[in-house]
Amino acid sequence: MRLATLRNGTPDGVLVVVSPDGTACAPAPVPTLQQALEQWAAVAPALGAISAFPLPLDPDRLAAPLPRAWQWLDGSAYASHGALMDKVLGVTPVKTDLPLMYQGVSDTFYGPHDDVRMPDETLGIDFEGEFGVIVDAVPMGTTAAAALAHIRLVVQINDWSLRALAGPEMKTGFGWVQAKPPCSMAPFAVTPDELGDQWRDGRVCLDLLVDWNGRRFGAANGEPMGHGFHELVAHAARTRDLVAGTVIGSGTVSNPNFREIGSSCIAERRGIEVVDTGEARTAFMRFGDRVRMEGRMADGRAPFGAIDQQVVRA
Amino acid sequence: MRLATLRNGTPDGVLVVVSPDGTACAPAPVPTLQQALEQWAAVAPALGAISAFPLPLDPDRLAAPLPRAWQWLDGSAYASHGALMDKVLGVTPVKTDLPLMYQGVSDTFYGPHDDVRMPDETLGIDFEGEFGVIVDAVPMGTTAAAALAHIRLVVQINDWSLRALAGPEMKTGFGWVQAKPPCSMAPFAVTPDELGDQWRDGRVCLDLLVDWNGRRFGAANGEPMGHGFHELVAHAARTRDLVAGTVIGSGTVSNPNFREIGSSCIAERRGIEVVDTGEARTAFMRFGDRVRMEGRMADGRAPFGAIDQQVVRA
Numbered sequence: 001m002r003l004a005t006l007r008n009g010t011p012d013g014v015l016v017v018v019s020p021d022g023t024a025c026a027p028a029p030v031p032t033l034q035q036a037l038e039q040w041a042a043v044a045p046a047l048g049a050i051s052a053f054p055l056p057l058d059p060d061r062l063a064a065p066l067p068r069a070w071q072w073l074d075g076s077a078y079a080s081h082g083a084l085m086d087k088v089l090g091v092t093p094v095k096t097d098l099p100l101m102y103q104g105v106s107d108t109f110y111g112p113h114d115d116v117r118m119p120d121e122t123l124g125i126d127f128e129g130e131f132g133v134i135v136d137a138v139p140m141g142t143t144a145a146a147a148l149a150h151i152r153l154v155v156q157i158n159d160w161s162l163r164a165l166a167g168p169e170m171k172t173g174f175g176w177v178q179a180k181p182p183c184s185m186a187p188f189a190v191t192p193d194e195l196g197d198q199w200r201d202g203r204v205c206l207d208l209l210v211d212w213n214g215r216r217f218g219a220a221n222g223e224p225m226g227h228g229f230h231e232l233v234a235h236a237a238r239t240r241d242l243v244a245g246t247v248i249g250s251g252t253v254s255n256p257n258f259r260e261i262g263s264s265c266i267a268e269r270r271g272i273e274v275v276d277t278g279e280a281r282t283a284f285m286r287f288g289d290r291v292r293m294e295g296r297m298a299d300g301r302a303p304f305g306a307i308d309q310q311v312v313r314a
Numbered sequence: 315m316r317l318a319t320l321r322n323g324t325p326d327g328v329l330v331v332v333s334p335d336g337t338a339c340a341p342a343p344v345p346t347l348q349q350a351l352e353q354w355a356a357v358a359p360a361l362g363a364i365s366a367f368p369l370p371l372d373p374d375r376l377a378a379p380l381p382r383a384w385q386w387l388d389g390s391a392y393a394s395h396g397a398l399m400d401k402v403l404g405v406t407p408v409k410t411d412l413p414l415m416y417q418g419v420s421d422t423f424y425g426p427h428d429d430v431r432m433p434d435e436t437l438g439i440d441f442e443g444e445f446g447v448i449v450d451a452v453p454m455g456t457t458a459a460a461a462l463a464h465i466r467l468v469v470q471i472n473d474w475s476l477r478a479l480a481g482p483e484m485k486t487g488f489g490w491v492q493a494k495p496p497c498s499m500a501p502f503a504v505t506p507d508e509l510g511d512q513w514r515d516g517r518v519c520l521d522l523l524v525d526w527n528g529r530r531f532g533a534a535n536g537e538p539m540g541h542g543f544h545e546l547v548a549h550a551a552r553t554r555d556l557v558a559g560t561v562i563g564s565g566t567v568s569n570p571n572f573r574e575i576g577s578s579c580i581a582e583r584r585g586i587e588v589v590d591t592g593e594a595r596t597a598f599m600r601f602g603d604r605v606r607m608e609g610r611m612a613d614g615r616a617p618f619g620a621i622d623q624q625v626v627r628a
Contacts, residue, residue, distance in 0.1 A: 070382065073491060091487055093485060096482065096485075100486055101488060103416075105385060106385070107385050119553055140431070141433055162553055165553070168412075172407050173484030173487065174390070174484075174490075175416050175417070175490070176488075177415045177417055178549070178553045182554060239493075240419055240422075241422070243421040314455065
């Protein structure tokens with residue numbers, strides 16, 4: 001089952017169920033995805049039973065599947081990315097075996113084709129291609145094994161970042177606020193079964209194709225997370241209940257062979273350049289730049305649809 | 315004008331306007347505080363015009379004035395507190411002239427008398443007495459001077475903290491997630507004019523009386539913030555729009571003469587003990603412990619009412 005949200009002038013939009021070919025949709029029996037998640041056990045069967053899709057899906061009306069959420073917690077679960085980022089940001093964080101996670105702004109998720117407003121080109125505007133999950137209500141203290149059943153939907157995210165602010169904010173110990181403006185989401189939130197055996201061990205084992213201004217920039221696979229999403233959910237729920245609709249991200253998708261397959265963010269490439277040549281050569285994004293991101297199954301399908309948007313001056 | 319929210323079985327409760335003596339209330343012309351904040355210019359005059367308070371205010375029905383918010387950003391604006399905390403947490407963060415700020419869980423604010431659920435007594439359960447503000451919509455890039463007019467309400471907050479987790483999370487650079495469970499709010503959100511000249515330069519110049527298990531623990535005044543709330547709001551809005559209903563906290567209220575007047579959190583007292591005697595002697599909270607917090611005007615009034623609640627095992 002694939003779900004999308006169409007703009008209707010309200011902050012949460014209107015929920016639709018998307019046809020298998022992604023070109024049509026049907027109204028959902030609840031108005032919003034947030035409401036569906038709050039009563040998932042009751043609503044999901046009705047959503048899944050829909051087999052007629054009478055309405056054409058207008059790409060221009062697509063909002064993020066969850067246009068705002070009560071909570072957004074982002075991990076950094078790819079070790080090959082983390083090591084490079086420490087280099088490029090100039091930080092030497094203490095090592096931990098626990099998942100890394102910060103809380104980010106959740107009152108806005110950009111739709112897949114929205115212009116992304118940034119205040120200043122000199123702040124190191126960067127994309128971060130990620131996968132994410134949306135949970136129903138998760139009680140405090142839920143184990144990783146039990147958390148798997150709370151993962152109701154999988155999404156694809158661009159975690160916009162301002163790199164010039166990221167290092168200084170890390171060094172305060174308080175984490176990121178200014179360095180992390182709102183994220184974007186790809187058109188469709190999908191149930192894990194849509195990913196077949198490419199959803200395994202709490203990991204989204206798809207290639208994430210990232211194109212910057214029409215050129216392939218990265219094609220990392222989501223599999224090698226150091227902690228699976230169920231472990232990230234359990235980490236988040238250790239000392240708090242998670243409300244239905246909480247979104248949890250993987251952090252930038254990265255593979256150890258990034259020199260061959262590329263990266264899901266500019267900062268990682270810059271880190272490689274620093275390691276290889278002593279200096280970062282790839283500049284960050286400029287106003288007017290576009291980024292496209294599409295998770296691809298082994299059979300070529302793109303279950304989340306594509307993020308394809310440009311950066312503009314706020 | 316003082317506003318409160320009564321439980322009615324919904325997550326956002328129902329908004330009421332509170333009588334000057336705090337014992338009675340009147341229904342508001344909008345259902346929730348969130349909705350009032352989204353249309354503040356239109357709603358505030360109607361709220362302020364209410365002068366008859368036909369309903370007794372039942373303390374047992376009090377929720378947090380804003381029971382959940384789209385965003386909670388907490389500062390650390392008292393220098394005397396920050397220096398001690400670095401010692402007690404064993405961190406040496408890089409100094410900055412910018413405000414310190416992290417994003418915390420906002421989907422739940424405990425009501426003033428709610429039991430506070432904690433998973434484990436060994437995690438260093440601590441209170442943090444703070445003041446906070448609630449803004450209407452603040453556009454990205456708003457200056458500190460312009461931010462002052464967006465501060466629509468002032469609140470009093472207990473930012474619950476788990477100190478055993480705080481230092482390790484700071485050292486990752488990602489900031490706090492597990493160390494910061496949901497906060498509590500005192501009964502009444504008040505317009506700045508309710509504080510008279512004790513609201514000045516974006517600061518809540520009230521004594522915050524903190525009692526732990528019936529004993530006075532602290533009585534710091536809110537005035538000596540290194541950055542005023544308007545500066546915290548501008549900091550938060552540098553790279554994002556703030557949606558109406560965003561809550562921004564001061565961080566633990568602290569004064570340089572903390573040896574005489576006490577502290578608004580246990581960790582600060584422990585820091586003093588470390589400095590003075592080489593070791594922390596005051597233990598953190600136990601299940602069943604109570605904390606009471608009440609901001610007091612020079613004339614003795616308590617405009618926010620009091621937080622008075624106990625910690626229980628989750």
